[in-house]
Amino acid sequence: MLKETVLSNARIVLDQDIVDGTVIIRDGRIADISSGPSRIGEDFGGDYLIAGLVELHTDHLEAHYSPRPGVRWNKISAIQAHDAQVVTSGITTVFDCLRMGSDEDGGFAKGEMREMADAIQSAAREDRLRADHLLHLRCEVSAADVLEHFADFENDPAVRLVSLMDHAPGQRQFQTMEQYTLYYKTKRGLSDEEFAHFVARRQESSARYAAPHRESLASVCAARSITIASHDDATLAHVEEAKGYGVRLAEFPTSLDAADASHAAGMSVLMGAPNVVRGKSHSGNIAARDLASRGVLDVLSSDYVPLSLLHAPFVLADEFENITLPQALAMVTSTPAKTVGLDDRGHIAPGLRADLVRVRRDHGVPVVRSVWREGERVA
Structure with a gap:
C-alpha cells in the first residue's frame, strides 16, 4: 500500500x-x-x-567533536548533536567536512578522520540520523601528510566533494601578512621570534608540497568522478589553474576578479551565508553581498552557523531587487545539488x-x- x-x-x-x-x-x-x-x-x-537545503561546506561537526583545544568528544554523540542542529535549520543533505593533513594548527591524527567517517556511516545504519550525510574532504595541500590522510578514503563512495586549500602565509586567504598576523600571531599569543619561525615553516612547507599534492589529488578525484573545489582563489592565475583541474566549485574566492572569472568559467561560486547575514567576511575578505550585486554568487554555505543557510536567502531577497526569493533559495537547494551531481533533490x-x-x-x-x-x- x-x-x-x-x-x-x-x-x-x-x-x-x-x-x-x-x-x-x-x-x-x-x-x-x-x-x-x-x-x-x-x-x-x-x-x-x-x-530541503543542501549544505556543501560546514565545519560544524568538528566543533562538536573538538569543542575545546585538546578535547575529543564521543564521536556518535558529536555526530548526533551536529545532525540535530543542521536538520532543525532546514538542512536535509549535509556534506560533513573532514580535515586532511596536519599543519601548524595541529589538525587531527592519522586515522582520526577515518574513524569519524566510520562513525557517521554507523550512525546512519543505526537510524540515528535525520539528514542525509555525505563527505567533503578538506585537503591542506601544503601539509606533508595530506596524501597519507587522504589514502584512508581511497574506496569510500560517500566522498563526493574534495577541496584543495593552502592556508600558508602569502597564499590564497592570507595574501597579506596583516591578515595572517591577526589570525595566527594574535590568536596564538606568539612572540615576534616564535611567529617568524612559524611563518617560515609554513611557507617552506607550501613551497615544497602544495603544487605536487594539488596535482595528485586532482588526478585521483577526476578518476573517481569526485567534484573538486578550489579554496580561497585570489588571482586570475589561481582560476586558470582551477579550470585546468576541472574544478566545479569555487569556495570563498578572496577577490572580485577571481569571483568574476570563476563564475564566467562555469564554476559555482560559493560564499558563506554568515557573510551575507553579517554583511561582511569574518576574515576581512570580500563581502558576499558584493558578489550578489554583480550576479556572480551561486551557492551559499552555512560554514560555522547552520541556521544562516536558511536566513541568508531571505536577506538577499529582501535587499536586492534583482534577486527573487526562488533565486535566492536556489543558492542553498538546486544549485549546490547540481554542482555535486545530486540530480534527485x-x-x-x-x-x-x-x-x-x-x-x-x-x-x-x-x-x-x-x-x-x-x-x-x-x-
Missing part, C-alpha cells in the same frame, strides 16, 4: 515562482503539485514550503525526493516548523 502525505495551503517555492497550493508525497517522492488548498492533509496556514518537482521544509517567516529570522526527508518527518 502506498504511503501518502498531503501538505496543503502552503506557499510553495518552485524554481521560478511561488504558488499557493498543495503538494502530495507518495513513498518518499513528490507525486503531485497543484494550486489551491486541499480539504485533507496538513494545513500550512500560508507558511512557505521549500526544498534540490527542487520541488514531481518524481524528486520529498526533502521538504515548512518555514514561517513574517519578518527577520525565519523559523523552521517541520522537516521531511524522503517523505518521512524528521523534525
Whole structure:
C-alpha cells in the first residue's frame, strides 16, 4: 500500500515562482503539485514550503567533536548533536567536512578522520540520523601528510566533494601578512621570534608540497568522478589553474576578479551565508553581498552557523531587487545539488525526493516548523 502525505495551503517555492497550493508525497517522492488548498492533509496556514537545503561546506561537526583545544568528544554523540542542529535549520543533505593533513594548527591524527567517517556511516545504519550525510574532504595541500590522510578514503563512495586549500602565509586567504598576523600571531599569543619561525615553516612547507599534492589529488578525484573545489582563489592565475583541474566549485574566492572569472568559467561560486547575514567576511575578505550585486554568487554555505543557510536567502531577497526569493533559495537547494551531481533533490518537482521544509517567516529570522526527508518527518 502506498504511503501518502498531503501538505496543503502552503506557499510553495518552485524554481521560478511561488504558488499557493498543495503538494502530495507518495513513498518518499513528490507525486503531485497543484494550486489551491486541499480539504485533507496538513494545513500550512500560508507558511512557505521549500526544498530541503543542501549544505556543501560546514565545519560544524568538528566543533562538536573538538569543542575545546585538546578535547575529543564521543564521536556518535558529536555526530548526533551536529545532525540535530543542521536538520532543525532546514538542512536535509549535509556534506560533513573532514580535515586532511596536519599543519601548524595541529589538525587531527592519522586515522582520526577515518574513524569519524566510520562513525557517521554507523550512525546512519543505526537510524540515528535525520539528514542525509555525505563527505567533503578538506585537503591542506601544503601539509606533508595530506596524501597519507587522504589514502584512508581511497574506496569510500560517500566522498563526493574534495577541496584543495593552502592556508600558508602569502597564499590564497592570507595574501597579506596583516591578515595572517591577526589570525595566527594574535590568536596564538606568539612572540615576534616564535611567529617568524612559524611563518617560515609554513611557507617552506607550501613551497615544497602544495603544487605536487594539488596535482595528485586532482588526478585521483577526476578518476573517481569526485567534484573538486578550489579554496580561497585570489588571482586570475589561481582560476586558470582551477579550470585546468576541472574544478566545479569555487569556495570563498578572496577577490572580485577571481569571483568574476570563476563564475564566467562555469564554476559555482560559493560564499558563506554568515557573510551575507553579517554583511561582511569574518576574515576581512570580500563581502558576499558584493558578489550578489554583480550576479556572480551561486551557492551559499552555512560554514560555522547552520541556521544562516536558511536566513541568508531571505536577506538577499529582501535587499536586492534583482534577486527573487526562488533565486535566492536556489543558492542553498538546486544549485549546490547540481554542482555535486545530486540530480534527485534540490527542487520541488514531481518524481524528486520529498526533502521538504515548512518555514514561517513574517519578518527577520525565519523559523523552521517541520522537516521531511524522503517523505518521512524528521523534525
